[in-house]
Amino acid sequence: MSALAEPVTGARLTLKLENLQVTGSFKARGATNKLLSLPPEAISRGIVTASGGNHGLAVARAARMAGVPATVFVTENATEEKREKLRRWGARVEVLGAVWHEANAGALAQATATGAAYFHPFADPQVVAGQGSVALELLEAVPDLELVLVAIGGGGLISGMAVVLKALKPSVRIIGIEPTGSPTLKASLDAGHVVHLDRVTSRVATMSCAETDAAVFALIRDHVDDVVLVSDEQMQSAAHWLWFELGIAADLSGAAAIAALQSGVVVLPEGTRCGALVCGAGPEGIVR
Incomplete structure (x- = not known):
């Protein structure tokens, strides 16, 4: 018998609570790994990035660890809560553009002008490797894992995890989840090459990316079994379910798997051993 009043699946579901990670998401792994890969002189003029919020928080923490300033460019739909948390971590916040690529242009321009180190949120081998450590912990906790559900923004998390999972347990199926309003990887996989979305309508800033990186796309194409789409409203409902049923405060990306x-x-067939990431923290499910 399920321990839940309203089970969402007959599978044996394990939630990986990355919303409890420092700064509230898995992004701390990649940003910290990137920081540790660099000599002190490479970051002496600070760190700059562009983010929907979660990667920015991780970079702000990394900058504080290193004792250097951080500037985070965020999109207009980044929540005010995320912006305030960035400021509390000591980052300077610049709001630029409706989609991530527009904010990223500002971040790259500042890095060039100031000599600050640029931390890409998903198209960086050290960042991708850091995110892949989630898979190591999930396999350790669930050795008989059969399937994993992973939210997708730019693709750094799922590509890092997929490389680890397919290397250590090739039988594991990996399914990515994107918003219907930002189907970046789905469109690219359907086309057979990286495509740029003409329009991004999702309000989930942490999952809204008009174009992925070619190397990240190749990893996903070769290692991920499927990518499915959910609406912002379905993620909102799932975030509420996580809070109501389990007391888990997830942002909308963190509720994508549910x-x-x-x-x-x-x-999923009854009894399937499934791992699902709650990849980010937020209040979206608490107030409906």
């Missing part, structure tokens, strides 16, 4: 199960875009 949304895929609740909406029926992913249907």
